[in-house]
Amino acid sequence: MATIFSKFNPFSRLIPFFKKQEEPSTNEPIAHFEEVREKEKAFTSVKRGTRNVPLDQIVGSVGRYHDFDSKFIPKGYGSDERLRKLTTEMSRGKSFPPISLYQIKDNYYILDGHHRFAAAKKLGHDSIRAGILELLPSEDTLENRLYMEKIEFRDQYRLPKTVELTEPGQYELLAEQIDEHHQYLEKNGKKRISKIEAAADWYKTIYLPLKKLISNSNLVDSFTGRTVDDLYLYISLHQWKEGKTRQYGIGIDQLIPKEMEAFREKMAVQSKHEYPDMKSEITAFILMNVEGRYEDRIMDQLFDLEEVREAHSVHGTIDIIVKIQLTRNLLASDAELISQFIHTTMRQWNGVVSTQTLIPGLSQVKKDDHSLP
Numbered sequence: 001m002a003t004i005f006s007k008f009n010p011f012s013r014l015i016p017f018f019k020k021q022e023e024p025s026t027n028e029p030i031a032h033f034e035e036v037r038e039k040e041k042a043f044t045s046v047k048r049g050t051r052n053v054p055l056d057q058i059v060g061s062v063g064r065y066h067d068f069d070s071k072f073i074p075k076g077y078g079s080d081e082r083l084r085k086l087t088t089e090m091s092r093g094k095s096f097p098p099i100s101l102y103q104i105k106d107n108y109y110i111l112d113g114h115h116r117f118a119a120a121k122k123l124g125h126d127s128i129r130a131g132i133l134e135l136l137p138s139e140d141t142l143e144n145r146l147y148m149e150k151i152e153f154r155d156q157y158r159l160p161k162t163v164e165l166t167e168p169g170q171y172e173l174l175a176e177q178i179d180e181h182h183q184y185l186e187k188n189g190k191k192r193i194s195k196i197e198a199a200a201d202w203y204k205t206i207y208l209p210l211k212k213l214i215s216n217s218n219l220v221d222s223f224t225g226r227t228v229d230d231l232y233l234y235i236s237l238h239q240w241k242e243g244k245t246r247q248y249g250i251g252i253d254q255l256i257p258k259e260m261e262a263f264r265e266k267m268a269v270q271s272k273h274e275y276p277d278m279k280s281e282i283t284a285f286i287l288m289n290v291e292g293r294y295e296d297r298i299m300d301q302l303f304d305l306e307e308v309r310e311a312h313s314v315h316g317t318i319d320i321i322v323k324i325q326l327t328r329n330l331l332a333s334d335a336e337l338i339s340q341f342i343h344t345t346m347r348q349w350n351g352v353v354s355t356q357t358l359i360p361g362l363s364q365v366k367k368d369d370h371s372l373p
Helices: 014-017 035-039 077-091 114-122 142-157 171-191 196-218 228-242 261-270 293-303 334-344
Strands: 044-054 058-061 100-103 108-113 126-138 280-292 308-313 322-331 352-358
Touching: 035 058, 035 100, 035 108, 035 334, 044 108, 044 334, 077 114, 108 114, 108 126, 114 126, 142 196, 171 196, 171 228, 171 261, 171 308, 196 261, 228 261, 280 334, 293 308, 322 334, 334 352
Parallel strands: 058 108, 100 126
Antiparallel strands: 044 126, 100 108, 280 322, 280 352, 308 322
16 A cells, blocks of 8 residues: 655655564563562552553563562462362353552553462453552653653543553644533533533544544554554544645545544444444546557456456547556545556566656536336
């Protein structure tokens, strides 16, 4: 897939924000809890209550790592017997108290409940109920500053989950959206509501619907190291804050109105299963001049392309007329996608002298009248 940030794209000045990021290595061993705590200078604690924690985020033990192997399987016969008993009881639906975890950033360390965790993992569970005490990192690093911004934004507005941005200083732009939405709700509802209530409504009626549209588009796959939330901010900023007139990529305006509250109203009448994809169909006609001896072969090559809908050999100044249909996401431009398709297919073939592209403006298609004899 070609990058959408070309000279044709209205958002091209933000290319540096979406340049390819290096992915962290997954081969490095997880350090012991005390080593991580010392490295992050994580000594200030905050109680986070009880919630379900994904098992794959529980990476270590507080003080008992010698009793368990790297997969949290207990060592020794007695411990193994206890694990078997717990696994059997858990598989039969018996409930157990939450385990106790220390949290340092996105990783968790078991303080109490090693065997319950091991049993849940052995049964193939995805998560486990846990009481959490978070230790906040104080080491002055870019990663830690970004993490603190993330949890401060979540906690300030009491959001159910964190918003995962990858650049510091961007959460204030989301806060501006919440403030704007807060004012709108009070003005139109003609009553005072709290900022927390406004944030909850923004999260449910604006943030989640647009995030769902972006997730459905798989657009984030084109940007290594970036998140769907990065794209949420990127798109919403330019649709709702910048609002500049542009020539290319205007299809996005049909899906995402240029005003945040208009988008909210539009999505309010759709169920999650009815959310449209951020994709659009492009129809174009390609006029081809080819050498006569290659014409039959080129016609065969054209029909092998999934994007080709029709191909006609004609007499006159043009040798072949081709109708193609392409699919693009709504941030890309027609010109860019068509140009890439032509230059990677037909322009590479032997015998093709030249091509000319026609993009329809207003189109009308007459249906067949089957009532006639």
